[in-house]
Structures are given as structure tokens and as C-alpha cells.
Amino acid sequence: MSQNQFKLVECPRDAMQGLHDFVPTALKSAYLNLLLQVGFDTLDFGSFVSPKAIPQLADTKEVLANLNLDQTNTKLLAIVANLRGVEEAVLHEQIHYLGFPFSISETFQQRNTNSSIAQSLNTVEEMLALCAKNNKTAVVYLSMGFGNPYGDDWNYEIVEKWADVLVNKGVQILSLADTVGVSTPQKIESILPELISRFKNIEIGIHLHSTPAQRFEKIEAAYNSGVKRIDAALKGFGGCPMAADDLTGNIATEDVISFLNAKGENLNLNMDKWNEAMVLSGKIFG
Template identity: 80%
Template sequence: MSQNKFKLVECPRDAMQGLHDFVPAKLKSEYLNLLLQVGFDTLDFGSFVSPKAIPQMADTIEVLANLDLTDISTKLLAIVANLRGIEDALKHEHVRYLGFPFSISETFQQRNTNSSIEQSLTTVEKMLLLCDKNNKKVVIYLSMGFGNPYGDVWNYEIVEKWADILVSKGVEIISLADTVGVSTPKKIEHILPKLISRFSNTEIGIHLHSTPTERFEKIEAAYNSGVKRIDSALKGFGGCPMAADDLTGNIATEDVIAYLNSRCETVELNMEKWNEAMRLSAKIFG
């Protein structure tokens, strides 16, 4: 299925990773197989990280083995946080994208990947070389991209500086991530057009977290900013367990679809399979 000019990235991994009760691999796979049939551009399906850090994703390899990828156009993305995770992910033919959370908050980079920003940059450099050799693509999530709760200095110049450095290293896809829901329409419309204009040969996307009441205006701001790559999760489930205890959820995919439809944008998705996934989600998320 074509996605026309918008790349919709569905993020069940982000939705599930903070759940307290472990979701069996069989149920995860059943859910992911439905989402694969919907026709999203990319499915953020799992992660190759320490099971101690994210216990919910400990069965990613088992889940991957149970995915039916026959006649599926959706590309699989897995999150990695260090060289070991990168090497593990590279062993799997069907994983097309490796996503790395690169925080512009020093505090959060240490909390999330147990490394400094500079150490993470070295990891990204190695990751780019390895992915190039193995025919994989790198997606860098520029996390805490709209501010942070730790008191670390944040401004647009810092966002642009790190985007500039990453692009100079060879990064082709950057998703600006609002890890704790501090973005506002004003910030989105200030930052995104500048990044898209400055890095015209780089795919600039957005990964927003939000309270339900603010989702629509953030989606509208992203659309008005010219973003063509949008991360979201069914029903707005999830958030980042490494960032806060009171999780701010993802942008809801159904809100993104509804907004794009309201703007007469073509969104070619299998809504029958989407509705099946919506119903099955109750078994996972309650």
C-alpha cells in the first residue's frame, strides 16, 4: 500500500514497553501481525536492549520469528541503545531500520542509555558504518527535542547544533522526539520548519508525546510545519518509562488519520485490519 506523501510510523513497541504486566510473545505477535496488514510505512515493533532495562521487550527475537511478513510492504524498525544491541539487530534480515535515542539532554542520555552524549555520538558513528555494510537504515531520535524536566539547558540552537553534527556524520533520518510531552504548537511551528529547510536532504520526522487534550493541536502544528514523517501509536498508548513515572502517552494514530483525512490527504490504509487491531488492543492494554 502506498502512503502517498506521508510516512506513518506505528509504534507498538513504544506503546507496550512501559506496561507493568508482561505481554506474552504470542499475543504481541498477533497484535503486530494485524498492524502489519494495515499498511503503515514503518512499524516500530521491538527493541534490542537489556531486558533488565526494558523487561517487556525481552522477547523481541521470539516475536520477530512469529511475524508473517509475506506480501507486507511495511518496514520493521527496532530500537537499539548500544553497540551490542546494534550487532544483535543486524543479525535479523527483516529488520530494515535501527532507531537510536540520541538525547540532547545529558542527564537523560545517561538515564536512557547509560552513556554520555559524546559517547553516544561515537556509538552512532559505528552504527552508521555497520548499517551501511548490512544494508540497514539508521533513524536517530533526537530525544528531549523540545525541552527536558532535569534543568539541562535547552534552546533551538542546541537542537540545530546536534542535528547539524548528526547529518554531517551521515544520518539521513532524524525524528525530533518530545520525550515527556513538553512540546507546544508554538514550539513545533518554530522548530520544525527551520530544521526541514536547513536539512533539505534529510528526512525530518516527529515523535510526539502528549496528553489527550493537546493531541489534535500538536498534530495540526506538525502538519502546518511541513512534516511528512509522523510517529504515533494506536489509542495513544505508551510513553517513555525511562523519563517519568506519570507517563504522557503517544500521539494517537486514529487522531493522525482523522486529521489527515480532514485535510483531504490520501491515507491508504486497511481500516478493517485497523479496527481488528483496535479490538485486540484491549487484551494488551486493558
């Protein structure tokens, strides 16, 4: 597999969004500017959501203005949760991707975006139309894709049903998201190859949350399933503040890098800049 086929998505937005103390805009920007020089395919850098919901990301527009995009091929992704966010995000030329968390758990869709699954499907349709008009690409996360803690129905057929619906609406990139860390290697290897072979022209990614002890087995299961797009965050920071009180962290980017290096993948990353970002992360995450 060539480096062009493997897309690493670094997710500082997901890492920072649940932090209690506000990270100053200048520090956020400096951290993101280092990550932009590493060579990731995509940087999930901020979100256009209500500052009341996620106060940590209230300065996304200011941060965007501080980013140096002249010497990077990394594309920017911003998360949106409703039509107002979509309308705001598409105005920014620098943003390539708009990400929307489409939950296949009704309870979580309400908790996360204050809307039902049916309403969220309308938002996806409107987002696709606005993305097409404004030269953006939509990334839809199948959130709670491996189960949920609320007792809402979940099985492989439900995952496939919603993937079908979204692809038929025109979604080109689907990322299966394990919002609360309930995925297992067995679940990953049962669902992912099925989706990848079923939707041959769709980019299927994975966004996992995990305890540190389970990271490598999940990365390995995703890799063995043929996935070519993996979301991760430096040191495994973060998680979803809307999902649970005990944050289960992201998959650690350094674990993904070392796993893929061991498999002989050519990731073409600037590890000096990566190490600088590792050092600076201490000022943000403590």
C-alpha cells in the same frame, strides 16, 4: 501531498515497553501481525536492549520470528541503545530500520542509555557503519528535542547544533522526539520548518508525546510545519519508562489518521484490519 510522501510510523514497541505485566509472545505477535496488514509505512515493533532495562521487550527475537512479512510493504524498525544492540539487530534480515535515541539532554542520555552524549555520538558513528555494511537504515531520534524536566540547557540553537552534527556524521533520517510531552504548537512551528528547510535532503520526522487534550493542536502544528513523517501509537498508549513516572502517552494514531483524512490525504490504509487491531489492543493494554 501523495500517500507516498506521507510516512505514518506505528509504534507498538513504545506503547508496550512500560507495561507492568508481561504480554505473552503469542499475543504480541498476533497484535503486530494485524498492524502489519493496515498499511503503515513503518512498524516500530521491538528493541534490542537489556531485558533488565525493558523486560517487556525481552522476547523481541521470538516475536520477530512470528511476524508474517509476506503480504505487507510495512518496514520494521527496532530500537537499539548501545553497540551490542546494534550488532544484534543488524543480523536480522527482516529489520529495515535501526532507531537510536540520541538525547540532547545529558541527564536523560545517562538515564536512558547509561552513556554520555559524547559516548552516544560514537555509538551513532558505529551504528551508521554497521547499517551501511548490513543494508539497514539508521533513524536517530533527537530525544528531549523540545526541552527536558532536568534543568539541562535547552534552546533552538542546541537542537540545530546536534542536528547539524548528526547529519554531518551521515544520518539520513532524524526524528525530533518530545519524550516528556513538553512540546507546544509554538515550539513545533518554530523548530520544524527551520530544520526541514535547512536539511533539504534529510528526512525529518516527529515523535510526540502528549496528554489527550493537546494531541490535535500538536498534530496540526506538525502538519503545518511541513513534516512528512509522524510517529504515533494506537489509542495513544505508552510513553518512555525512563523519562518520568507519570507516563505522558504517545500521539494517538487514530487522531493522526482522522486529521490527515480531513486534510484530504490519501493514506491507503486497511481500516478493517485497523479496527481488528483496536479490538485486540484491549487484551494487551486492558
